[in-house]
Amino acid sequence: MFQSSYAGVTDISAPPIAEQRSHTHSLHGDDRPDPYFWMRDRHDPAVLAYLEAENAYTAAIMQPTEPLQATLYQEMLARIQETDLSVPVQKDGYFYYTRTEAGKPYTIHCRKQGSLEAEEEVLLDQNLLAAGQEYFALGVFQVSPNHQILAYSTDTTGSERYTLFFLDLATRQLYSESIPDTSYSFAWANDSQTVFYTQVDEAHRPYKLLRHQLGQTIASDTLIYEEPDEAYYLSVYETRSQAYILLELSSKVTTEIHFLDANQPTGNFQVIQPRAPGIEYSVEHHSDRFYIVTNEDAINFKLMQTSVSAPSKDHWQTVIAHRDDVLLSGVSAFANHLVIYEREAGLSKIRVRHLTNQQEHYIAFPEPTYEVYEDANPEFNTSILRFSYTSLITPRSIFDYHLDTQIQELKKETPVLGGYDRSHYISERLQAIAPDGTAIPLSLVYKKGTERNGRNPLLLVGYGSYGYSYPDAFSSTRLSLLDRGVVYAIAHIRGGSEMGRKWYEDGKFLNKKNTFTDFIACAEYLIEQQWTSPQQLSISGGSAGGLLIGAVINLRPELFKAAVAQVPFVDVVTTILDTSLPLSAMEWEEWGNPNDKIYYDYIKSYSPYDNVAAQHYPALLITAGFNDPRVSYWEPAKWTAKLRILKQDKNVLLLKTNMGAGHAGASDRYEKLKEIAFEYAFLLQQWQLDR
Template structure:
């Protein structure tokens, strides 16, 4: 052990000059990108061995946390069934098994169960298993599903005869997760990816045909755009959506039989995004055209072109129209105001509307199921930092609400013993940044509490406050859990996103620092007891803030962190790069290159003290390649001036999302939490 403490792994430095825009610098850890190089794998295993040895003392705490987490969940549980025609579809889990079982019953819920897909059986012989999508044909006879067994998000499509239980020989590799059946049950549409893993084309497969003969329906040639496939809730049309970060374009195709021409709704125009929803003889259109926070428009079904669009819900400065759901007799609007979603239901028959009452100061709400067009009820999930996930069904005519299921927290959870609140930190430019918090009732705000501050802040994605029973293992040990809703996310509308991307990206980092300082100033915590964590683009946030203010944080957990931004964004052959020019900027333009290089965590590691850190990655991650965090750790080891511990943990059998099985995911969480607690001085 002493030898390991004195000698953590050191990656070899091999000169690798890089020249861009006339500037040349050395990237001595570039060689770590080649996982076919035995020396690279040797280094990853050495880092894992170092982490395992140095954190061996955490095993009792880790086991205890894992047992706590498992004890709170109903290991054998079932989802709320959804009725589609004569069948009730649902998923369930069984104690001791890692993966869900998908099943159905015919005519009534007391009927015999028919298992249509047991993911546990698919997982046999694999260290990773993920079913990305399941699609049952309209006549309920066939089921298609896509399966990834590496974590690299490289899916294979299978088709199962639900009457006989047999798989068809029609196996299609290299697909993405979008798939839709034609209404005649004879064919399905699916998407495929290019070498950069960009979803780029839609194909049609006719049952029984050789997949090599599948017909290409559409190919998206622009490398900055990805192609997505959906079906309208009315089931009348397929939607082929070409989309970049800033721009979208929709084509429609009749879903009865794919023997018609694609119809382009409105040609792409940089900066304009729109979505299409079918209703009887009308298309509703959600768009940001001249409406930063989006507006709702409509157009005749037989004349969907832009010149026919008419306003239905105008743009509002303080309210973002996040999403729209169209039923035969109702419109459901998901509106975001002051960072929280409101559900507005509009009758398309009577014209009246109402909002659902959602009382807590901070919460999360989202739709669940709702596959059937001709329904008068809406299902949604509601949760908050103190309220377990609850499935409600509301009558869209009367507003009457029914609780269908609240997911049980075993062990006697009492929500009244926890307090959730939302406060605001003032950023250095005067902007008010929301912070969501939860902690045990009775906690004294004396500046001496351990606190974990989470952040993300990219892509316009909102960090929603939801219930996670795993967090009880932190809260019951006196830890405060906090979420910094920094700019770059979507919590406060599209402007919130715009002010945290491109040449405003540094607002994300300074917002997070200002939130941390506010929590300290308000006596929630102090730097010696402040932990921070984030993953993926949130890992970029972690890397940036510790370069700027390493003194502010005691310990850092960076999961699959996007930290080698310059190199990644300069390499158009990598998955996601070209599609992300509209989030970070294209470094082939010197203005963006200079700006990205000024904050990219890997490029800005310097000789200074850094907090204690645990960095995790997955060898098969196609989104943030393993070599980004690995190079970052190597450089930090070389330059950091403190004795604070630095650990790298590489999952050699997983991708961006970590382990695929639910028990393995809980073990990963227990390991992460045990590290944070131990570094915060909580050892039991």
Template sequence: KDDPEVLEYLQAENAYAAAVMKPTEPLQEALYQEMLGRIKQTDLSVPYRHGDFFYYSRTEEGKQYAIRCRRKANPPGLEFDNPQSDAPEEVLIDGNELAREQKFFSLGALSVSDDGNLLAYSTDFTGFRQYTLWIKDLRTGELLAEKFEKTVSVEWAADNRTLFYTVEDEAKRSYRMYRHALGAELSADQLVYEEKDERFRVGVSRSRSLYYLFLSSESHTTSEVRYLRAAEPRGEWTVVAERQPDHEYEVDHHGDHFYIRSNRTGRNFALFTAPLADAGPQGWTEILAQRPAVMLTGIDMFAGHMVISEREDGLPQLRVTDLASGESHRVLFPEPAYSASPGENMEFETATFRFHYQSLVTPPSVFDYHLHSRDRLLRKQTEVLGGYDCENYRSERLHATAADGTRIPLSVVYRKDTPLDATAPLLLSGYGAYGLSLPVSFSSARLSLLDRGFVVALAHVRGGGELGKFWHDQGRMAAKRNTFTDFIAAAEFVLGRKYTARDRLMISGGSAGGLLIGAVLNLRPELFRAAVLQVPFVDVLNSMLDSSLPLTVGEFEEWGDPRNADAYAVMRSYCPYSNLAPREYPAMLVKTSLNDSQVMYWEPAKYTARLRTLKTDSNALLFKTNLAAGHGGASGRYDFLREVAHDYAFLLLCAGIRA
């Protein structure tokens, strides 16, 4: 990427894309100002308690990055904790100062010592997701001498002087964990663990109770966890359960037991307890069985309660259990399609549980839920300036039917005055990989499409995690083709229901979602008017054949190992780059970033270059490279809005909407 000829080529493509999009510059500026006008630029997050402090972040108008702060807290009460404090503000990290004269900035790990005096944090200034770890003395504001390169995760031991951290190898695999004593030379740091299996990555974490540290080694299908008392940082780490193929588990702590989420009795995971004195599998007791229709996605342990995160019928659920009585109940949510997830719950001794909630029409909302009374307190809903009224929009949960009869969930949003008579443009997005669920989230920027008559739909295709591990299994490895045919079924569904027409149907996806869009365009290009592919994984075969690339070896368990003839044939059948052919394609915008460490920039570059030689249409094919960013695009909030405005202008241009 430092080759002058390569940079010249990418810059030439950028210049061509800019020339094609030049007539839309007034529209791009109008979109940007609209989006900016909906944001409260000077704002404050809801503070959360951690030890003796309330932590929060705030933004200031005109500044790209958040400022991380804290204030001394009052002693906690049994009712809803009041996050207000008259104590003076301490600025922990000002992203704007750190990013000064930088084109990119990302904050990675963030960990405060138990006594509140030391902050370990990591930064990336390229977008390559290669982080440098620093330690700041919060009493003086000074950085300590230590500087750790290529770090991933970090945790403090209970002595406030010992730090455990993990580092990457040349393929960006987190493979080693070290122990560091403050003030010591880094060369003296003890290598605690090295993961030799290239499919596995290591990470360090700590229980909410603060009693235990956990060292996890995980592949896409298998995990192994070690534990250590946080008060004994020089002690020996103990394995909970030796790794076994296809056994995934995670561990939390409460009292005299570990709580273990494991799939050893079923793909959707069950919940077990194990006494600390006998934590191996022989000592596990099942307390919540695996359920075919409900995916157990996570557990949060507190002194008196346990909160279980689940997914059922494609929707997230939160279940609260009183550990003394065993009584449990679900937190109820009012809308047909939404996202709900645990929030910042740092305290073990607490009467409240914080969660985040949003939907396609409800802005991000922070709730504190009283674990005894079941009352909920809305701490904050993100303010949408400019008179936004959710009553003007409709959110729906629909289902398409795949060729094999499988029902494919769709989340749909549009203005209530939008005609559903095949005249509206529609943007259909999807992902469908790694068992990750496509979030049903609010976007104030998206209002610029909805208010111009767009319908927006999310296709929750197989390969994702919306309906549990079975949903993931039916869209990975040899079954990967289901992901693409599900998306096509979703497209045909919205066409059949007259939400849009073929000459108005746009599609988009990023990363593995870009693979989805690329494959679909080869299968059924005539269905679509336009497509946006963001950092798309489009050269599957060549990338999966190169084990030196980040992610490749670990992802053999998601896509297959192409050195195996059967796996090669499957990947060859859908690889977007390999299946380009002389045919008509819709208008396309392909986007990448020069410093992307997950999908290398040359994949979409090669894909676009080859497509130019094959396509038989005159539709626009634009290739745009951010020369100062990584997988997530621009890091500054204003720069990111500029990128969104550009993409929306492309879609509006293709829909014939010029203002």
């Protein structure tokens, strides 16, 4: 047994070595001990001592970069318009918006009635709510249909367990009741007195839907639905038409949706289509019909419609058939238009259909690579669509698009102070070839004048899980790298949905290793094409992207100079075997059920923690959140401890645990910039650009 060297540490220049304790977990005949299983006990003083020792060691190693961190922070801060205003969103004669003030870390929520020249009404100042809190996050923020009551929820630990409050906007008085242990989703009934909310279980899974009457005790709340299946996540929301409240039950691959007349909140929810394994669908309401996007016999999804009076799939009729080369991402219904969101050849597209004459057109976008998202569109009776557009060189821009005239109106481009000029930067889309011959898209951005000479510092990032498409989006903080000559690259690897749903399917379950070999192929391509070299190539990823980082440095450590793994999901087998942990059972439909030996062996063969080897590794910065409900702090902590024992190089290995936050790190916008500056300083130090 290794003795603990972290208790009473006096020489913080020496890396902490965690105590090993024997713990055997036997499954499918595998009885190898896990010497760091004890780190799961957050109440064990030895665990806290270890994390604090690692933080002290990290601070000591990074101490020489503190001037650089301060410089980076000031650069990033100087690009932000600290006192700023969002584009107001109109709803029923009110204009809702948010604003920020210089020196204040959180958002202020406001509205004006009648016109933008009216007197401002502050609805909620997050700075006041966050005063004295190490962490603060706002969950629900919904004004009642009559615009008189605000429902909001708060989390002050990062655990993502929210407490729900109700504020009378006329009297500024809180209702007497507050509701703990709620989740993100929430819906008002049209009477502005009845609400529907979701509660989480011990594993942080939203599993109950309850109805609450304002002014009543929560003990009198009515349980509407309880989902017993640990693989399902429950949510509730209102349709844009305000006609129905939808209860959605979803696993990673299966959906079931129920609906309720929003004018009859004490009525009964009616199922649209009972769940069937592997069948997903989403619902949008318009007049007497539901539009339904589903993957039944349609891997890239298709659009169906049915009457509200006969919603089951026996009555579904095809509106847009399945296409092999186009992913149907979703639809939005407005009074006279249907807006259809697609992804083709890796790019997001918006298609508009007029519901009266069925004429269609696509919205044109100017750049070869970009991202576009629907923005806030609360009004049903409108001919204007608001969307958000960005690219690797274009800051986030809010547009109002006139659906009939096809006129685009730029409402605001996020200011980037300090003289940012997008013409000084270049973005492009390349392709790497995976071992099986598949072409993997690569997005690059760099400063004009950068040469392909094999000597450029390059940061390659990726994710490749859950069907999430890594966005080609602008970042003002990233300019601190680009302006120092760093090339930034995004690997659009399988496991995401960039190239359609099959792209996702080809990177999950027993195809998961494609995600890792795709990323390695991107790294090799960038080296072969003289964009960089192994001595200058660094990589970064968070959460499941942290799993990616852990897997590829086990497989090909010699390719990389340094790696940043943010809240990395690295102890895959142990975590998803334990259904008492948040969301673990749901993960079986992403990674496979490790109770099945085929999946157990496959997951075990790539799980980063289980495959740490006695070999050289790149320099590593690993981050964790002590209150993280998604990736428990002990995963990065265990991984760090095991790496310290087995790795055979002298490269730096750092673990930085935020003891007062969760999965997303700091909530304070200024502290968030400091976290980014810290990571950039680590990378710049490894590239020897810190001088």
